[in-house]
Amino acid sequence: MxxxxxxxxxxxxxxxxxxxxxxxxxxxxxxxxxxxxxxxxxxxxxxxxxxxxxxxxxxxxxxxxxxxxxxxxxxxxxxxxxxxxxxxxxxxxxxxxxxxxxxxxxxxxxxxxxxxxxxxxxxxxxxxxxxDPGEHGMLAVLPGTHSKWARVDHGRVVDFTTFMTGELYAVLLEHSMLGRLAAGDPDAIAQDAFSRGAARGLAAGELSHDIFGARTLVLAGMLSPDDVADWLSGLLIGREIRAAREWARRAGADPGAVRIIGDGPLPARYELALADAGIVAETAGxxxxxxxxxxxxxxxxxxxxxxxxx
Amino acid sequence: MxxxxxxxxxxxxxxxxxxxxxxxxxxxxxxxxxxxxxxxxxxxxxxxxxxxxxxxxxxxxxxxxxxxxxxxxxxxxxxxxxxxxxxxxxxxxxxxxxxxxxxxxxxxxxxxxxxxxxxxxxxxxxxxxxxDPGEHGMLAVLPGTHSKWARVDHGRVVDFTTFMTGELYAVLLEHSMLGRLAAGDPDAIAQDAFSRGAARGLAAGELSHDIFGARTLVLAGMLSPDDVADWLSGLLIGREIRAAREWARRAGADPGAVRIIGDGPLPARYELALADAGIVAETAGxxxxxxxxxxxxxxxxxxxxxxxxx
Structure with a gap:
């Protein structure tokens, strides 16, 4: 000691x-x-x-x-x-x-x-x-209830932006029509459903329209109730990545790679969605x-x- | 009889x-x-x-x-x-x-x-x-839990799109951080706060980022807790109008005027936000x-x- x-x-x-x-x-x-x-x-x-x-x-x-x-x-x-x-x-x-x-x-x-x-x-x-203070032009994400994206350069946080992704996921799944549709194990990740949601989120769209798709896809037999939670997770993370990429681009930053800072199950989801977006994911120590x-x-x-x- | x-x-x-x-x-x-x-x-x-x-x-x-x-x-x-x-x-x-x-x-x-x-x-x-079956090229909105926008032409619904605006408003206000911030009378409409929210919604942005603004604006003393609900209402309706306008434009439709179909307090809010968007609002009988x-x-x-x- x-x-x-x-x-x-x-x-x-x-x-x-x-x-x-x-x-x-x-x-x-x-x-x-x-x-x-x-x-x-x-x-x-x-x-x-x-x-x-x-x-x-x-x-x-x-x-x-x-x-x-x-x-x-x-x-x-x-x-x-x-x-x-x-x-x-x-x-x-x-x-x-x-x-x-x-x-x-x-x-x-x-x-x-x-x-x-x-x-x-x-x-x-x-x-x-x-x-590292020696690194420059880094784009990083801290996934969570209120996800943060930041541009970090030579030991400075140049700028950042917040997305209430985790909180939206929780309130939609616990309190909205989407939660009433959803079944299945919330811990296991249905990768296909997640990627389908991420694809919807990465495309141009509007969240309040896109989430209604859970209902219609289930109604049409195109999405299993077991997959609704992961589809929604993919959709919200996909939208976050799309918006953050535009935010970085407006600042002239290269969104070709993103460092994920975090623990628990979320970084794996961000890795999947970043790959779907064609962005290299690095995971911080x-x-x-x-x-x-x-x-x-x-x-x-x-x-x-x-x-x-x- | x-x-x-x-x-x-x-x-x-x-x-x-x-x-x-x-x-x-x-x-x-x-x-x-x-x-x-x-x-x-x-x-x-x-x-x-x-x-x-x-x-x-x-x-x-x-x-x-x-x-x-x-x-x-x-x-x-x-x-x-x-x-x-x-x-x-x-x-x-x-x-x-x-x-x-x-x-x-x-x-x-x-x-x-x-x-x-x-x-x-x-x-x-x-x-x-x-x-009316004699009308053509109409754009109409039915505000609600799941708002519907439609293009109607000579007695045909040409196409439509859904936004879960009302449900998002309810779950965010009842179950998220925004509800914990909000105070005041939910029935009276604070027009200035509503229009500030609508302006944010009508601008390019991402919902999960934009709603976080309620917290930071309150924190910075730039928004009263009494105004959070109306600011959020304006934001969500503004985003809906922005997305619906783009949807109509992609179909080559003129979003210069919109007919509002509905009763209760919602049509007045849509009238305000449509005016903020520079769109003529007609109210259906x-x-x-x-x-x-x-x-x-x-x-x-x-x-x-x-x-x-x-």
């Missing part, structure tokens, strides 16, 4: 995850707990932190956290940094809790083509951990948030650059 | 509505009851019909019905007629229940640009009632289904053409 140089925490809405780094920037271990900011009572983030870290000796190492812990509903608000947002800019704008030695990384903000703000908290750190936090900690002087791993 | 020449019924999923016509095709009265096909128990549509008609003398006049009563879950299935579907084609393909003198109008079907079927039951009759049923009954020989109103 004496070798712990940094404790890094990805502290979200429902879950908190902590990693320990040695002074050479190597991961020594991780802990995870259902201690997201929604679970913390009476603002006692200090108690939640102690519970999360357990027997790790938090008193001897600096701590850095990203995610919703820095939101208005979190421990201490870290105002958004505007895009393009570099590792250095994020490090400049960290905030520090008074009683604990915890540094909090800000989220980032941008403005879409229609002048409407877009925001992320936590994903910026994953992006800057999954994309694990612990992207941890690596991003290490890089920001270096820029913030929480750990010394001389000890940075080669 | 002796003058009743036709009883016309719009028999949907939740509601049934009946009208009485005299032999000159004038409406004598109407009745409405929560006797849609979902409410009918043990297939006793005959009892539901008797209850709907009440003291009307159903024994002396022919009866014609449109809507879900002709679906697989209805009294007797009337298979879909393919587009373009004329009054004459619908009249040719009616089915008749055995024990009652009830004629049932079929729904209509089409195939979208991606080869996916689209269907309607009941709306075809409203369309052919709200658009009441009882479109009744007039369509009269026209189909004439073609089917249930009433005599000599007595058709001038």
């Amino acid at each position: 004496s070798d712990t140089a940094l404790i890094a925490i990805d502290w979200g809405t429902t879950t908190a995850r902590a990693w320990r780094f040695d002074s050479a920037g190597q991961l020594l271990g991780s802990r995870k707990a259902p201690l997201g900011i929604k679970q913390v009572r009476d603002g006692r983030f200090d108690l939640a932190l102690a519970q999360l870290l357990g027997d790790w000796n938090a008193r001897t190492a600096p701590m850095i956290a990203c995610g919703m812990i820095g939101s208005r509903q979190g421990w201490l608000e870290a105002p958004y940094v505007d895009c393009p947002a570099s590792l250095a800019a994020l490090a400049d704008r960290v905030v520090r809790t008074r009683v604990e030695r915890l540094t909090i990384v800000p989220g980032i903000a941008t403005i879409d083509a229609a002048g409407v703000p877009d925001v992320m908290r936590g994903e910026e750190t994953q992006l800057l951990g999954a994309v 694990p612990d992207a948030a941890a690596h991003g936090l290490w890089r920001i900690a270096l820029h913030a002087g929480l750990v010394t650059a001389a000890l940075q791993p080669s | 002796s003058d009743t020449a036709l009883i016309a019924i719009d028999w949907g999923t939740t509601t049934a509505r009946a009208w009485r016509f005299d032999s000159a095709g004038q409406l004598l009265g109407s009745r409405k009851a929560p006797l849609g096909i979902k409410q009918v128990r043990d297939g006793r549509f005959d009892l539901a019909l008797a209850q709907l008609l009440g003291d009307w003398n159903a024994r002396t006049a022919p009866m014609i019905a449109c809507g879900m009563i002709g679906s697989r879950q209805g009294w007797l299935e009337a298979p879909y007629v393919d587009c373009p579907a004329s009054l004459a084609a619908l009249a040719d393909r009616v089915v008749r229940t055995r024990v009652e003198r009830l004629t049932i109008v079929p729904g209509i079907a089409t195939i979208d640009a991606a080869g996916v079927p689209d269907v309607m039951r009941g709306e075809e009759t409203q369309l052919l009632g709200a658009v 009441p009882d479109a289904a009744a007039h369509g049923l009269w026209r189909i009954a004439l073609h089917a020989g249930l009433v005599t053409a000599a007595l058709q109103p001038s």
Whole structure:
């Protein structure tokens, strides 16, 4: 334990995850707990932190956290940094809790083509951990309830855009006509149905029309009720990819390859749909948030650059 | 009562509505009851019909019905007629229940640009009632849970397309993050918020991105929680209008004017959004289904053409 140089925490809405780094920037271990900011009572983030870290000796190492812990509903608000947002800019704008030695990384903000703000908290750190500061012109996706696509270049998040794909999937399947049509095992992926949905999503169309197709395809015997959920999943992810590709192209970025950052079953679905779209999918390594936090900690002087791993 | 020449019924999923016509095709009265096909128990549509008609003398006049009563879950299935579907084609393909003198109008079907079927039951009759057989090149919308847009020409539904706008609005407001943001009176319409949403919907975009704007606009203090529902309503209707306009244009139709067929609060919202889109909105008269049923009954020989109103 004496070798712990940094404790890094990805502290979200429902879950908190902590990693320990040695002074050479190597991961020594991780802990995870259902201690997201929604679970913390009476603002006692200090108690939640102690519970999360357990027997790790938090008193001897600096701590850095990203995610919703820095939101208005979190421990201490870290105002958004505007895009393009570099590792250095994020490090400049960290905030520090008074009683604990915890540094909090800000989220980032941008403005879409229609002048409407877009925001992320936590994903910026994953992006800057999954994309090496030496890489340029990268397009990355973080699949999820609110999927984020970002252009990352030389340690900067140049711009990003959000799609509520996962939430749409959930509400449509649980509460709409599509859910009443759907049968079958929601965990197994029916690849053919998924790809048929993805093809519909990748084509020009309008979501509120395209989803009605589930009803008519089932009615016409062209889609099995067992396949409705995967068809819908493919449709929504296909539409997201199509829109994100156009978004990247408008910025002059090459959408020939996309790095997928995430875990669980979603990255495999994005790999399938990206292949259907003719886009190369790369999958980022694990612990992207941890690596991003290490890089920001270096820029913030929480750990010394001389000890940075080669 | 002796003058009743036709009883016309719009028999949907939740509601049934009946009208009485005299032999000159004038409406004598109407009745409405929560006797849609979902409410009918043990297939006793005959009892539901008797209850709907009440003291009307159903024994002396022919009866014609449109809507879900002709679906697989209805009294007797009337298979879909393919587009373009004329009054004459619908009249040719009616089915008749055995024990009652009830004629049932079929729904209509089409195939979208991606080869996916689209269907309607009941709306075809409203369309052919709200658009005079002498009119040509009409574009019409039936706003609702599943909005229908159709091109109608000389007593034919040339083609149509469905948007699940109303259902998306309901599930997003009741079950998604947008509902948790929303406050205020859902009945009053905040016209400014509605038009701001419509402008976002009418612009190029992707729904799953655009709706995330509700969160960021509220977060940035640019949208009041009281206005979220109307902003979302405008956004969804705006997107529907944009997609329907493109659909009409691809068919070479002029989307300069649209006839709105419907009642309740929705037509006023479509009028607003159509105006924002620079499209002239005409509002159809009441009882479109009744007039369509009269026209189909004439073609089917249930009433005599000599007595058709001038």
